[in-house]
Amino acid sequence: TYSSKIFMSDNMNPVVESFRTSSVITRDDNKFLNIPYLQESSTYILPLISVNQCLGCMIIGMNINESETGLLSFIANYAAMFIHNLNLQEKANKYDNTDTLTSLYNHRGFQEILTTELQRAKDNKTHLSIIMMDVNNISKINRELGHAKGDEVIRLLADKVKQNIRNNDK
Numbered sequence: 001t002y003s004s005k006i007f008m009s010d011n012m013n014p015v016v017e018s019f020r021t022s023s024v025i026t027r028d029d030n031k032f033l034n035i036p037y038l039q040e041s042s043t044y045i046l047p048l049i050s051v052n053q054c055l056g057c058m059i060i061g062m063n064i065n066e067s068e069t070g071l072l073s074f075i076a077n078y079a080a081m082f083i084h085n086l087n088l089q090e091k092a093n094k095y096d097n098t099d100t101l102t103s104l105y106n107h108r109g110f111q112e113i114l115t116t117e118l119q120r121a122k123d124n125k126t127h128l129s130i131i132m133m134d135v136n137n138i139s140k141i142n143r144e145l146g147h148a149k150g151d152e153v154i155r156l157l158a159d160k161v162k163q164n165i166r167n168n169d170k
Contacts, residue, residue, distance in 0.1 A: 015057050018045040022054045024069055030061045046072055048080035055080050101151055102158035105170070113170045133157070 010016045014032060018025040025045040030038055041061045046069075048056045058076045097109030105113055114130075121128040135157060142150035 014045050015059065018047050018057050019054050022047045022049055024073060026069075033059070033061075044069060044072060046076035048076050048083065050077065050080040050084035053084075055083055102155060104158050104161070117170065133161075 014025045014027055024047070027043040027045070029040055030043040031040075033043070038061065041063055044060045044064070046058045046060065047054045048058055058079065060072060064072070097105060097112060099106045117128055120126075135154060138150055138153065141153055
């Protein structure tokens, strides 16, 4: 999270510098944070690095020895690895429930969403509509024009569906 309280240009901002250079920045004070209720202390800005990529920065404000920065860097990198793994898990879960060609729900995703929406309709005593579509002659298109053309037709249909549904529709 980038705090809007740091009123500095990017080239003067130690957090941005730590992010860009992937290096630990130490400051003698924490005034650059512009948070009036903080006790004054030295500040360590540690990059959150996972798989040679800086994901963000962790700011620690306390009086510590130089010898403890290694431990703090280890903790920051462990947090970065945790964040990175959560992002990977989120992507993997997305692909479990969606078709890679269309980004629409596959059978498994459809079943999960349907279960949720049926329960929501029951709880709220509202109606639920389901629309199912079939592409006529898709096997003929695949056979005569090739699977790439069939994929293009399916992708086009999926894009049209996505363009014409409301934000809260699934």
